[in-house]
Amino acid sequence: MTPVITVIFILFSAISLMSGMQAGVPADSGYRDIVVAGGKILAAGTNGRLDYYEAAPSAASFSIPYKSDISSVISVDRMILAAGARGYFIISEDGRNFKVSNTGTAYNINGITMFKNVLVAGADNGTILVSTDGISFGHIQPGVRGNILSVDSNDSFCIGVTDAGEIIKSEDGFTWRVTDFNKEYKGYYQQCTFSKVILTEDRIAVAGSHADNSPALFFSTSGSVWNERALNYEDERGDFRMMESQINDIAYDADKNVFLLACDDGFLMIIPSCSKCNELMKVTEKDIRAICLSEGKIVIAGQDFFIKDLAFNYN
Numbered sequence: 001m002t003p004v005i006t007v008i009f010i011l012f013s014a015i016s017l018m019s020g021m022q023a024g025v026p027a028d029s030g031y032r033d034i035v036v037a038g039g040k041i042l043a044a045g046t047n048g049r050l051d052y053y054e055a056a057p058s059a060a061s062f063s064i065p066y067k068s069d070i071s072s073v074i075s076v077d078r079m080i081l082a083a084g085a086r087g088y089f090i091i092s093e094d095g096r097n098f099k100v101s102n103t104g105t106a107y108n109i110n111g112i113t114m115f116k117n118v119l120v121a122g123a124d125n126g127t128i129l130v131s132t133d134g135i136s137f138g139h140i141q142p143g144v145r146g147n148i149l150s151v152d153s154n155d156s157f158c159i160g161v162t163d164a165g166e167i168i169k170s171e172d173g174f175t176w177r178v179t180d181f182n183k184e185y186k187g188y189y190q191q192c193t194f195s196k197v198i199l200t201e202d203r204i205a206v207a208g209s210h211a212d213n214s215p216a217l218f219f220s221t222s223g224s225v226w227n228e229r230a231l232n233y234e235d236e237r238g239d240f241r242m243m244e245s246q247i248n249d250i251a252y253d254a255d256k257n258v259f260l261l262a263c264d265d266g267f268l269m270i271i272p273s274c275s276k277c278n279e280l281m282k283v284t285e286k287d288i289r290a291i292c293l294s295e296g297k298i299v300i301a302g303q304d305f306f307i308k309d310l311a312f313n314y315n
Helices: none
Strands: 003-009 013-016 031-037 040-045 050-054 070-076 079-084 088-092 099-102 109-115 118-123 127-131 138-140 148-153 158-162 166-170 176-180 192-199 204-210 215-220 232-234 240-242 247-253 258-263 267-271 279-282 288-294 297-302 307-314
Touching (some): 031 297, 040 070, 040 288, 040 297, 118 148, 118 158, 158 204, 166 192, 204 247, 258 297, 267 288
Parallel strands (some): 070 109
Antiparallel strands (some): 003 307, 013 050, 040 050, 127 138, 158 166, 232 240, 258 267, 288 297, 297 307
């Protein structure tokens, strides 16, 4: 199964919700997350930047009173929910008017998900924030050592991961069970830190790094037993190699049953059900930090606020 990918838009038409990049911005500035919202792509990033992108030559422009880094953004019905540095939470009920709420913590919020009508956010210092209205937040300490860097959910449960190699699971958003992956799999897998989790209807994918800084990807059906997926691929000369770039984000194409890994150094890796059929391709010179699917295309974004639209088909 060989994928054919064609870049069909280098840049969408765009108007920033905030001012453009300023001189002296950090080297890691750029988009941190993207989501489909109202038929458009909403990209969130450093310095409070929140942009709508579309193929048409015009786009709406809005301003929000928030200039710190935005790490995560989701779209639920007509609502847009985002969060980031210093514990601030951003909400819009119509996609045009944004308001900023203080969640009552100064810890950075790294990931958010909507689970059973409860907003669940993972933050630094092992903190979980929960809210039913986006205004008032409860603080939960599930008992982990690391920072909670990513959360996601399906209809059955919510999963979070930490940079200390912990995996947390909840069936209601309030009570959490902690799995110390490195303790349970000591001697079987390398020690790991985790940075990203994504849930489908029947699988969980967790990405991170091994102790030797090589990228790691694990799958589970329920969060109880984990199996590592080798990140090997066949290069253009027919030799099998291992991917070396770090994984920053994961998307899942349910129609084609493939996972898509957004990686540093401009690499995109396709993970099909066949464990010997991984495909690695260079699609940009920038680090890819965010990925989503929109109308049969892959949308990637990341370093220096780049964004690209890729079309792909499997032969």
